[in-house]
Amino acid sequence: MxxxxxxxxxxxxxxxxxxxxxxxxxxxxxxxKKGDYIISKEDQRILVAKNISKKDSENKTFADFRKNNIELINYIVEDTQLYNELRVGEKVNVTPKTNDKGEYVVMESDPPQIIAGQIERLKDD
Incomplete structure (x- = not known):
């Protein structure tokens, strides 16, 4: 026993x-699990916050990201159909559009603007 x-x-x-x-x-x-998330869309541009959690993408405001020094980039999406399909809160990996020399232009605005070359839509882990 x-x-x-x-x-x-x-x-x-x-x-x-x-x-x-x-x-x-x-x-x-x-x-x-962190990544780059679309936090807003306007005028053929997506505003992407870098290296944040899905929860932050859903709950935090633009001001919260600025206050916490989160990198924000406005990507200009030239493909209208893709732009219309993209959703706020979606996890993405954006590669800037480059010229023949492999260079891309960063427009001096706040947040900076870059023309998107390729946008990979990622699944949340």
């Missing part, structure tokens, strides 16, 4: 450790 109690205690202890690991991993993962 004593062996069964020890075995039961070991199984319960292992199950408890497993459950704690699963819960701690699940609660940490949404915040840990």
């Amino acid at each position: 004593g062996g069964i109690k020890i075995l039961r205690s070991l199984v319960l202890g292992a199950a408890l450790v497993l459950v704690l690991c699963l819960f701690s991993g699940c609660s940490a993962s949404p915040e840990a």
